[in-house]
Amino acid sequence: xxxxxxxxxxxxxxxxxxxxxxxxxxxxxxxxxxxxxxxxxxxxxxxxxxxxxxxxxxxxxxxxxxxxxxxxxxxxxxxxxxxxxxxxxxxxxxxxxx
Amino acid sequence: xxxxxxxxxxxxxxxxxxxxxxxxxxxxxxxxxxxxxxxxxxxxxxxxxxxxxxxxxxxxxxxxxxxxxxxxxxxxxxxxxxxxxxxxxxxxxxxxxxxxxxxxxxxxxxxxxxxxxxxxxxxxxxxxxxxxxxxxxxxxxxxxxxxxxxxxxxxxxxxxxxxxxxxxxxxxxxxxx
Numbered sequence: 001x002x003x004x005x006x007x008x009x010x011x012x013x014x015x016x017x018x019x020x021x022x023x024x025x026x027x028x029x030x031x032x033x034x035x036x037x038x039x040x041x042x043x044x045x046x047x048x049x050x051x052x053x054x055x056x057x058x059x060x061x062x063x064x065x066x067x068x069x070x071x072x073x074x075x076x077x078x079x080x081x082x083x084x085x086x087x088x089x090x091x092x093x094x095x096x097x098x
Numbered sequence: 099x100x101x102x103x104x105x106x107x108x109x110x111x112x113x114x115x116x117x118x119x120x121x122x123x124x125x126x127x128x129x130x131x132x133x134x135x136x137x138x139x140x141x142x143x144x145x146x147x148x149x150x151x152x153x154x155x156x157x158x159x160x161x162x163x164x165x166x167x168x169x170x171x172x173x174x175x176x177x178x179x180x181x182x183x184x185x186x187x188x189x190x191x192x193x194x195x196x197x198x199x200x201x202x203x204x205x206x207x208x209x210x211x212x213x214x215x216x217x218x219x220x221x222x223x224x225x226x227x228x229x230x231x232x233x234x235x236x237x238x239x240x241x242x243x244x245x246x247x248x249x250x251x252x253x254x255x256x257x258x259x260x261x262x263x264x265x266x267x268x269x270x271x272x273x274x275x
Contacts, residue, residue, distance in 0.1 A: 012158065013161070019162045034167075038164070038167055069115055
């Protein structure tokens with residue numbers, strides 16, 4: 001394992017995703033959403049700790065954590081994820097057009 | 099902090115998110131000692147515990163344990179040292195005993211003001227490798243431990259419970275108690 005902290009954190013995240021992929025076929029279907037949202041939260045944490053802490057990243061991290069731990073119903077989670085995806089798309093559009 | 103046993107049983111729930119605050123090793127010792135007081139078949143005491151507090155080792159475990167959803171103060175690997183030597187019944191009884199120890203552990207943690215969550219989603223062989231488990235010792239379940247975030251339990255929707263009529267019968271199957 002590498003000693004570089006950022007590379008180490010990203011390697012752990014990759015390992016998390018691979019282990020999740022191995023486990024999910026035997027786990028309840030809803031766990032897939034949980035694992036992907038946990039991975040998204042983890043990736044945003046890594047970005048913040050690596051200094052990539054723009055206002056957008058911090059806001060996304062806050063919203064992802066709220067969705068992860070908010071005990072949302074399936075419909076509430078879908079609504080929260082739609083809002084997050086639109087936010088990403090708006091930012092993408094702003095960057096490309098700006 | 100002390101708590102009545104029934105109060106602890108009825109008020110405990112799994113805590114998955116923790117304050118960024120260490121837990122004193124003495125408190126963790128108390129939790130493990132309570133776990134080890136569980137009933138075990140033939141007094142085999144088949145449980146073994148590994149407390150992982152080092153952050154680097156925790157991160158490595160979290161990478162292969164998707165069920166761990168936040169950074170706890172400690173991860174306790176509850177392991178089974180099967181006493182059966184090929185005796186299937188003894189092995190089944192050992193697993194039952196381990197369940198009793200796990201429940202003791204969760205209740206003791208709760209009574210001492212800690213939050214805990216049993217985690218079953220992890221890669222067994224990879225965890226065994228990271229923890230240097232010898233042959234014959236299996237990581238049965240991981241338990242995350244830490245101080246709960248104030249108010250988080252109150253905001254949780256209670257987990258649905260089956261009614262007594264559904265799970266307990268009188269004299270024979272299907273007759274309510």
